[in-house]
Amino acid sequence: MMIPAVLIILAYLLGSLSAAVIVGRLLHTADPRTQGSGNPGATNMLRVGGRKAGVLTLAGDMLKGLAAVLIARAFTDEPAVLAGVMLAAFLGHLYPVFFGFRGGKGVATALGVLLGLSGWLGLAAILTWLAMAAISRISSLSALVTAAAAPVYTWYWLGEPALTGAVALMAVLLFWRHRSNIRNLLEGTEGRINLGGK
Ligand code: G3P
Numbered sequence: 001m002m003i004p005a006v007l008i009i010l011a012y013l014l015g016s017l018s019a020a021v022i023v024g025r026l027l028h029t030a031d032p033r034t035q036g037s038g039n040p041g042a043t044n045m046l047r048v049g050g051r052k053a054g055v056l057t058l059a060g061d062m063l064k065g066l067a068a069v070l071i072a073r074a075f076t077d078e079p080a081v082l083a084g085v086m087l088a089a090f091l092g093h094l095y096p097v098f099f100g101f102r103g104g105k106g107v108a109t110a111l112g113v114l115l116g117l118s119g120w121l122g123l124a125a126i127l128t129w130l131a132m133a134a135i136s137r138i139s140s141l142s143a144l145v146t147a148a149a150a151p152v153y154t155w156y157w158l159g160e161p162a163l164t165g166a167v168a169l170m171a172v173l174l175f176w177r178h179r180s181n182i183r184n185l186l187e188g189t190e191g192r193i194n195l196g197g198k
Helices: 002-015 020-025 044-050 051-075 080-092 107-117 119-136 139-158 161-177 179-187
Strands: none
Touching: 002 020, 002 051, 002 080, 020 044, 044 051, 044 107, 044 161, 051 107, 080 107, 080 161, 107 119, 107 139, 107 161, 119 139, 139 161, 139 179, 161 179
């Protein structure tokens, strides 16, 4: 009982490390919470801080999701515990205890979590995002399509109700956090990824 609780708390604390805010401070670039879309995530860091800041944020947020799940898997294979750990890391990113509970939209953290669960699952999600980004050049749309596909991938590769349910819940939360992007997409005003920035 003790170990699952510790793993879940650790996952939440790891998830609470907002890579965008940390990278912004370390590189002395913009605070993503006050510029661009206001979202502390890789897309907004690319937008307001440049390519290096965007890539480091993406790596940092993926890594914390990956680490939370891999640490948990070193102790247990119990699906219910892993589901709790995944959700805790994801919720840490959305509502970080270290940054006033004002976090991001969860895309990179979710990709890291999926990679930690299964390499094939993570790869399928990353490829889905990349394919959608190549076609649309819209980060949020790529994230939404990937989120919708992720529970199907999870069921296909792992066939485990608790894990599939946790991924589906993450997808619902991710859609909720993207409500302003969905509005912009419907109005045709959502911005495109610009790799030619700073
Ligand atoms: O990862 C978040 C992305 O899907 C949208 O970010 O800054 O364009 O709202 P943003």
